[in-house]
Structures are given as C-alpha cells and as structure tokens.
Amino acid sequence: MRMVDVILAKRNGKEHSKEEIDFVIEGLMSGKVPDYQIASWLMAVCWKGMTLEETACLTEGMCNSGEVLDLKDVGDIVADKHSTGGVGDKTTLVFVPLMAAAGVPMAKLSGRGLGHTGGTIDKLEAIPGFKTDIPISQFIKQVKEIGMAIAGQTQELAPADGKMYALRDVTGTVESIPLIAASIVSKKAAAGTNLIILDVKCGRGAFMETEEKAHELAKTMVEVGKRINRPITAVVTNMEQPLGMAVGHTLEVIEAIETLKGTGPGDLHELTLALGSLALVKAGKAKDEKAARMRLVQLMESGSALEHFRKLIVAQGGNPEIIEKPELMPTAKHEFDLLLPGQDQRWVKHIDGRKVAEACKILGAGRAKKGDPINLAVGVVLACKVGSVVRGGQSLAVVHADSEGEYDAALPILTEAFTFSEHPVAMDEIVKYSVS
Numbered sequence: 001m002r003m004v005d006v007i008l009a010k011r012n013g014k015e016h017s018k019e020e021i022d023f024v025i026e027g028l029m030s031g032k033v034p035d036y037q038i039a040s041w042l043m044a045v046c047w048k049g050m051t052l053e054e055t056a057c058l059t060e061g062m063c064n065s066g067e068v069l070d071l072k073d074v075g076d077i078v079a080d081k082h083s084t085g086g087v088g089d090k091t092t093l094v095f096v097p098l099m100a101a102a103g104v105p106m107a108k109l110s111g112r113g114l115g116h117t118g119g120t121i122d123k124l125e126a127i128p129g130f131k132t133d134i135p136i137s138q139f140i141k142q143v144k145e146i147g148m149a150i151a152g153q154t155q156e157l158a159p160a161d162g163k164m165y166a167l168r169d170v171t172g173t174v175e176s177i178p179l180i181a182a183s184i185v186s187k188k189a190a191a192g193t194n195l196i197i198l199d200v201k202c203g204r205g206a207f208m209e210t211e212e213k214a215h216e217l218a219k220t221m222v223e224v225g226k227r228i229n230r231p232i233t234a235v236v237t238n239m240e241q242p243l244g245m246a247v248g249h250t251l252e253v254i255e256a257i258e259t260l261k262g263t264g265p266g267d268l269h270e271l272t273l274a275l276g277s278l279a280l281v282k283a284g285k286a287k288d289e290k291a292a293r294m295r296l297v298q299l300m301e302s303g304s305a306l307e308h309f310r311k312l313i314v315a316q317g318g319n320p321e322i323i324e325k326p327e328l329m330p331t332a333k334h335e336f337d338l339l340l341p342g343q344d345q346r347w348v349k350h351i352d353g354r355k356v357a358e359a360c361k362i363l364g365a366g367r368a369k370k371g372d373p374i375n376l377a378v379g380v381v382l383a384c385k386v387g388s389v390v391r392g393g394q395s396l397a398v399v400h401a402d403s404e405g406e407y408d409a410a411l412p413i414l415t416e417a418f419t420f421s422e423h424p425v426a427m428d429e430i431v432k433y434s435v436s
Helices: 003-011 018-030 035-048 052-063 091-101 120-124 136-146 159-170 177-190 211-227 249-260 266-282 289-301 304-315 353-363 404-416
Strands: 079-083 106-109 148-151 195-202 232-238 334-339 345-351 379-382 389-391 395-401 418-421 431-435
Touching: 003 018, 003 035, 018 035, 018 052, 018 159, 035 159, 035 177, 052 159, 052 177, 052 211, 079 091, 079 177, 079 266, 091 106, 091 120, 091 148, 091 249, 091 266, 091 289, 091 304, 106 136, 106 177, 120 148, 120 249, 136 148, 136 304, 148 304, 159 177, 177 211, 195 211, 195 266, 211 232, 211 431, 232 266, 249 266, 249 304, 249 379, 266 289, 266 431, 289 304, 334 404, 353 379, 353 395, 353 404, 395 404
Parallel strands: 079 106, 079 195, 106 148, 195 232
Antiparallel strands: 232 431, 334 395, 345 389, 345 418, 379 395
16 A cells, blocks of 8 residues: 555545555554655545544544553543633633542643644643653553643554644644544543543634534534544534633633632633533533532632642642742733724624734744744733723733734734724623534
C-alpha cells in the first residue's frame, strides 16, 4: 500500500477501509509517512469528509496507538468533560475541581491552543510550576488520591492523535467534523473514562459557526461513541460571543478562580452548573438536575470547590499562592482601555469572539505555527457583554499587552469585534440542548 494512493482515494471521494486507515496511523507513528503526506491526506478528508464507519475506525485506531487506561480501581464512575473549543472557554478549570468536590472522579486529558481558540494546557501553564506533562502512573494515582487530574497529550495515550492534532493546527485542517470527532473521542476512550460529557459550541467564537454544524458534530461523536462502546452525552452551547469576560491565559485562570468562588461571570457560571448538573445526575449523585444544581452552588459558596482547585495545583507541582496572589502568574506590562467613541447610548448587539481571539493572537497569545512559544500574560478583558448598555467614552474592554506597538496592531481588529444597536438587545441562552 502506498500513501499517495490513499490520498488519491480520499481526494476522489472513496470510503477508506479499516486497513487503509490503520496504514495512515501506522505511517504517522513510525515516521514512514512524512508530515507533508499526512497533511495532504488531512486536507482531502476536510474536502471529502468521512462516513461514521471511517470516523469510528480512525477514532479506535488513534485510541489504540498507545496505552488505554483501565480506571476500574478508581471507582465505578470516572468522568471526563471536553469542549470543542471556544474563545474564553476556561470551563474545564472550573468543572474539574467542582466535580471532584462533588465526589465524581475526573480524569481529564486536554490539549493546547488549536486554531483561534486557547487550550486548557496552555492556560494551566500560566500557573508557575504547574506540570501538565505527567506520567501515566501519576495521572492514575492522582485521580485515586484527590479525585482529579488534568494532563496534556502524552506519548502513551492516543499518541497518533497528538501528532495529528499538532499538524491540523498549522495546515488549515482544523474545521473538519470527522477529524474533530475522532480527535476528541479517541482521547476520551484512551483515558478510560465511562461518563463522558461533551460541550459542543456553536457561533462565531467556535469552530462550528452554525447550530446545524454543531448538531452534526454532536451527533457524530455520540454515534462514534456507540460504535466503540463509549457512551457519550453531547451538549450544544452558545459561543456567539466570548465565554466570560477574559480571553488570555493568565486572565482566564483568574476568572476561573472567581467562578469557583461563585462570583464569576453569569454565562460561565451557568454553563458550569448546567454541565455539572447533567454529570451529577448521570453519575447517580443527584436525583435530578435541580438537586444537582443546588449541590454545586453549595460547593462553590462553601469554598470546597476552590479548595479542590488548590489541591489540583499542589498535586501537579504548581504554586497555590496564585489563588490569593494572581500577580505571581505572567502579567502583561501595560493595560490599555478600548473606549467607545462618541457620546450616545447604545446596546451591545454582538461581540465577535473570533475577532477578539485574532486580536489576542496579534498580542502574542496564539500560535502561528507548530511549536511556537506563546505569551501567557497578554489578552483582553471585556467590560461588557451582548445586551449591555454602553455610552460614549465608556470602556468596552481592557487590553493587556507588553507594548504599545502590539496594542496598536491589535486595535483595528478588536474594534471590529463590537457591533451596536440603538434598541435593547436580548442575549441567547448559553445552553441550547443535549444529544445522547
């Protein structure tokens, strides 16, 4: 079998056999197939798509390219939650310690920034000393001992996905439903979890810009999960504007801490409670979502959720003092206010999350190519949300930048992110519906 023939087959719209997909994965792992041919194949998949059977074969192949964890000793239920990616999405930083505090073990494999969205692993590395590259033995031990662990891609777990994930980020092949589905589900399967909640985002700040595409991705992952015996529940959520107020690694960690205290932004707070309530009911920890929500609110208000975040930081080598002293994390040298021109009163009609993310990338918060360093300190903190009333001269956002030149470069695209109305604007619900 030759890789060029596999590429041509997919380019011509043919369905791959399991043997062909296994050949691609083996070539990727052994290095026998060079990156440029894998990239060509990825582009062909983006153009021609994959059937559910092909996607399930790719998922299973990537899962089995490394070790598959057995977490039966941890408990009857071990959960994982994954987001398809959105601007300002720091939900995992809140969800994992909150679930652990509620008695649901969390074994979480996360990724770095992909496309225009930030990655959970990058955010956690804003915490001094925090180790995201931990051995499998520590990962399992930590879940047993403190009920949670968050780790990045390792050479042991779904290594084929790790290699493919990095290539997709820099070859314009991120926004493919089969590739996204296989990437996410393979990591979940390799981690050995048996309660999987997937947050599928739709809107301008997400990979799936329309609700139709988000529903297709959610349905694909649920169906792939069935084919490989991993029950999955997917929740379609709104990402028309950034989630929360903060976009940028240090800034998002700070906002996650506030949310764990119960004082975070309303949309992030609501999303965490909605996903958490669903997980608690499925884990048998609450009789219904109302009871589950009450339990989660109590864990925030009592300080238990935040204390579990502290335990997570300590367990993975980080400095827990950042909870009280956020200035210990990387901090931008300058703060600039983006002011609304004029004097009139207006309502915020839309905040384009993608443009906010692109502005942050100009500031240094994103990667242009595989392996690029990123600036963990910079970013944007919104001063308003869709539906907010604003007046001329009022701040729309605070830009955290390391130089005035970077701010000037990001300003035009950040300004374009905001549109206004002369009439009141209602904000859509953050959670749309679930698919299972």
